[in-house]
Amino acid sequence: MSTYTSLTVTQAAISQAQTTCAALVEQYLERIEATRHLNIYIEVYEEEARQRAKELDEKFRANRPSFGGDGGGLGKLFGAVISLKDVLCYAGHEVTAGSKILKGFKSLYSATAVERLLAEDAIIIGRVNCDEFAMGSTNETSCYGPTRNADDPTKVPGGSSGASAVSVQGGTCLASIGSDTGGSVRQPAAFCGVVGFKPTYGRISRHGLLAYASSFDQIGILANEVEDVAALLEVMAGPDEYDATCSERPVEVYSNFHFEKTAKVAYFDAALDHPGMDEGVKKLTFDFIEKLRSEGHTVEPVSFDYLDFIIPAYYVLTTAEASSNLSRYDGIRFGHRTTGARDIHEVYKKSRTEGFGTEVKRRIMLGTFVLSAGYYDAYYAKAQQVRRLILERTEEILQNFNFILMPSSPTPAWNIGGMADDPVAMYLADIFTVQANMVGMPAIALPIGQHPCGLPVGVQLMAGKFQEADLLGFAAGLKRS
16 A cells, blocks of 8 residues: 555545545554554554544545535545644543653543644544653653654654654654644654644644643644645644633635745854754755755854853743643642542642652752742743843844744754763753744754764754744745755
């Protein structure tokens, strides 16, 4: 059976009776079974996916050949088989954020993004692994064990949406819905050679997304093609009464790809000359810059004096928000509750001690510290001021350029366990991706080639707020060229 790596090709094959939704589901289930050693899926919705495929095939026979959600026809995502990161609520299904503290918890409702996917005839095939509460850059902090990179199982897939990236990389689904707090979609996309996209903050509702850091979190998309990212964004984006931070701006037809002019692209010389930059990644990035120039685009270095302040400010702010968000997991209302506690204080203490992993505990304690009396102004308030400076400088650059280009990661994927004893090194690996979350702007990671070691390398493009249409149009043109 043929492998379909884009929604357009999949729908064409269905239209021409070359395949069916049922056949697609069986093909993906076979791939899931063949990639068990990579530890991608926490739970596979095998029978549910088969039943939905059967219903959609019947719908196709009744509506043939109308795709596009035009009322009586088929949904825009008909034929799209999708995996969900284990931080998205899906009614009647377990959601645990890769944590013991939520094992066995079933969601009472579906995330708005999930509801919109299903309304357009997508098939959800299962939930995939992730770093615990999306805290990590390697997919190793999950209570279910690490997910492995499909190109080299001794390497990490990135994180925290590492299994989402591998689910696409390994051909177990057409696309995956993840979350991006500081690069959690884009960095694993780069490590796994797929496309990873984070929209503007507030473009997709966060209702039903388990929170890590609420002013940073955004639902993101991993796929093989930019066209599929655009199609999924069109479906999931838009206002939501359940999320007060969700934008009221109308949803554009992102799949039109109308960006046809030559672009002005900025890059930070401080980033490419950073002492932590791998030489192989640096060369591929400069090769990509030369490719842009050869196609008529203007690419220029610009100064950015805050690069080394991004990571410290980011981790002060996100850990502060995490310490607040994760206080709800107390052993009282839902999730894991310890046994044998003698009083209410022991219920709280033991439940959280038993339920949370080391990295989550570390970030909760750091966040509680920076919010504590006597330290709030020195850390949290100062980090908010740095965030404002980073936003102002980024907006200033984007007044003169269409996009900002950076590597998605300073290195290719490293060995599993390679940073287990050095969490700071893992934090610093996010140096090029957290800016987009700090300023709330859209960014996309594109594969640009193979490192000399044989692993994928990606580059990142960032645009101004709500400039998704231009960003996706430009990225689609680059991927085709």
